Amino acid sequence: MRWRVVLVDDHGLFLAGVRSQLGESVEVVGEAGTVADAVPLIKQLDPDVVLLDVHLPDGKGDAIINAVAPERPGVKFLALSVSDAAEDVIAVIRAGARGYVTKTIAAEELTAAIGRVAQGDAVFSPRLAGFVLDAFRAGDPLTSSAELDELTPREREVLQLIARGYMYKEIAARLHLSVKTVESHVSSVLRKLQLSTRHELTRWATQHRLV
Amino acid sequence: MPLRSFTTSAEGRALAGVCAGIAQALGVDVTLVRLIFALLALAGGAGIVLYLALWAWSSSDRPFWAILLLLVAGSTLLGALGVSDRGIAGIVLVAAGLALALRQGGSFRRDAPLSYGGIALAGIGTVLLLQSGTAPTRLLAPGAVVGALVLVCGPLLWRLALERDAERSARIRTDERAEVAERVHDSVLQTLALIQRHAGEPRRVATLARRQERELRGWLYAARPLGDDGSSLVAALSAAAADVEELHGVRIELASAGDAPPENAIVLAAREAMTNAAKFAGVEEIDVYADVADDMIAVFVRDRGAGFEPASVPDDRQGIRESIRGRLERAGGSSVVTSSPGAGTEVELRLPR
Numbered sequence: 001m002r003w004r005v006v007l008v009d010d011h012g013l014f015l016a017g018v019r020s021q022l023g024e025s026v027e028v029v030g031e032a033g034t035v036a037d038a039v040p041l042i043k044q045l046d047p048d049v050v051l052l053d054v055h056l057p058d059g060k061g062d063a064i065i066n067a068v069a070p071e072r073p074g075v076k077f078l079a080l081s082v083s084d085a086a087e088d089v090i091a092v093i094r095a096g097a098r099g100y101v102t103k104t105i106a107a108e109e110l111t112a113a114i115g116r117v118a119q120g121d122a123v124f125s126p127r128l129a130g131f132v133l134d135a136f137r138a139g140d141p142l143t144s145s146a147e148l149d150e151l152t153p154r155e156r157e158v159l160q161l162i163a164r165g166y167m168y169k170e171i172a173a174r175l176h177l178s179v180k181t182v183e184s185h186v187s188s189v190l191r192k193l194q195l196s197t198r199h200e201l202t203r204w205a206t207q208h209r210l211v
Numbered sequence: 212m213p214l215r216s217f218t219t220s221a222e223g224r225a226l227a228g229v230c231a232g233i234a235q236a237l238g239v240d241v242t243l244v245r246l247i248f249a250l251l252a253l254a255g256g257a258g259i260v261l262y263l264a265l266w267a268w269s270s271s272d273r274p275f276w277a278i279l280l281l282l283v284a285g286s287t288l289l290g291a292l293g294v295s296d297r298g299i300a301g302i303v304l305v306a307a308g309l310a311l312a313l314r315q316g317g318s319f320r321r322d323a324p325l326s327y328g329g330i331a332l333a334g335i336g337t338v339l340l341l342q343s344g345t346a347p348t349r350l351l352a353p354g355a356v357v358g359a360l361v362l363v364c365g366p367l368l369w370r371l372a373l374e375r376d377a378e379r380s381a382r383i384r385t386d387e388r389a390e391v392a393e394r395v396h397d398s399v400l401q402t403l404a405l406i407q408r409h410a411g412e413p414r415r416v417a418t419l420a421r422r423q424e425r426e427l428r429g430w431l432y433a434a435r436p437l438g439d440d441g442s443s444l445v446a447a448l449s450a451a452a453a454d455v456e457e458l459h460g461v462r463i464e465l466a467s468a469g470d471a472p473p474e475n476a477i478v479l480a481a482r483e484a485m486t487n488a489a490k491f492a493g494v495e496e497i498d499v500y501a502d503v504a505d506d507m508i509a510v511f512v513r514d515r516g517a518g519f520e521p522a523s524v525p526d527d528r529q530g531i532r533e534s535i536r537g538r539l540e541r542a543g544g545s546s547v548v549t550s551s552p553g554a555g556t557e558v559e560l561r562l563p564r
Contacts, residue, residue: 082424106496126466127466130467130502131468133468134468164466164498164513
């Protein structure tokens with residue numbers, strides 16, 4: 001299976017680098033450098049995955065997701081960015097991106113991440129995992145009683161291992177789980193991240209920046 | 212002039228619509244306004260003159276007549292209230308002087324002959340007030356002088372203040388630009404020059420770019436001064452990671468949850484663990500994760516490299532024994548090294564808070 005991918009980034013050199021490094025399992029079918037160009041292109045090409053920079057010259061990545069998602073619910077988004085403010089990363093995740101990785105990610109890991117996102121799973125960089133752990137850290141029990149506002153101990157364990165640099169199959173081996181189970185824990189965390197109304201999340205994001 | 216402007220109102224008017232206009236402008240009932248005018252009219256006809264004055268003010272473009280009528284209305288009213296003729300003359304002169312000064316001052320011009328005329332009028336009025344015997348009018352005199360001074364000097368001072376503010380913000384902008392230029396020069400431009408000189412050494416170029424990126428990120432996103440390693444645990448770990456990257460040509464990914472004031476023992480132990488991984492693991496990337504909870508700081512340093520048999524490490528290997536375990540234990544913490552040949556190494560450092 002070759003995944004059809006659209007790259008959205010305004011840095012030509014970076015686009016060229018990513019294109020040349022992506023593995024055999026990925027076919028780049030289109031590229032765009034602005035929100036205005038990207039939205040019609042993605043709608044037209046209907047790719048499996050869109051690799052999305054958080055910052056574009058005419059807007060932010062979440063604007064593209066918001067414009068495309070209602071018409072093309074099958075398109076998956078993976079945010080790819082240099083260091084950015086946590087509030088931007090959270091905005092793009094909450095708009096519906098299936099994950100966030102930093103631009104320094106190794107090429108084979110990026111290829112793997114694209115495959116994972118294309119199949120509906122979630123991808124967290126160690127940084128994002130650390131951020132989520134911090135944002136969901138046990139706070140006021142009154143405001144965090146809802147299921148969506150609390151990580152399970154298992155999800156916490158999985159996220160901690162991601163933050164420590166473990167890959168999914170290493171996590172699976174260490175926790176005696178299947179890779180599928182690890183993936184479903186991460187997807188569940190992603191869902192909480194997207195849907196939670198936990199106030200610490202927003203506060204955290206505005207106070208901190210992912211560096 | 213900061214007076215509430217009003218226009219005569221055709222709607223619900225009885226005469227020229229002055230009362231209705233005032234009532235609309237102030238948002239009060241028109242009957243109340245009419246009542247006040249009627250009462251004032253009883254005071255020697257002041258209300259009637261005031262009505263004419265306001266009508267002239269609103270309907271003509273000759274405020275001169277309006278002001279004149281206002282003065283007449285005021286003096287009539289004062290006369291009705293029993294103020295002496297001399298007192299009335301004083302008050303009228305002061306009011307006229309202030310009006311002139313205000314008119315001129317309102318234009319924000321530095322040369323203001325009318326202002327000086329106004330001040331002179333107000334001054335004469337003040338003298339008259341001081342000579343008139345009654346106590347309440349005498350109290351008005353100093354107020355009139357102060358008012359005239361404020362009217363004349365106020366706009367000038369105000370404009371000077373504005374100019375000074377503009378100058379200061381321009382200076383701040385210039386300073387900021389200079390600071391940015393200085394930082395960019397000290398860091399980015401130097402690094403770019405170094406990269407050009409070492410273009411043939413990919414490892415060195417990558418390290419230089421990496422270190423520069425880390426510094427810029429810290430400065431741009433974390434509001435952290437360049438080279439600052441003392442403000443927090445994560446900043447200190449980041450600085451240690453940058454050093455190790457530069458010395459050994461590896462890439463260190465630092466993730467964190469929470470932050471704390473820097474703790475020397477755990478930072479130095481983590482640095483030692485990073486150095487070990489960079490030297491012995493044979494990998495290009497090392498992951499470091501700092502987890503700061505309320506009661507515990509945990510730092511994990513992990514590589515996917517060669518690994519080793521922990522039991523087989525000779526006793527004289529200073530690194531792990533002294534720099535990591537000994538250092539942490541003296542600070543009340545603990546360390547665990549997990550490794551096996553071929554499966555990489557993870558050093559786990561813990562320090563209670």
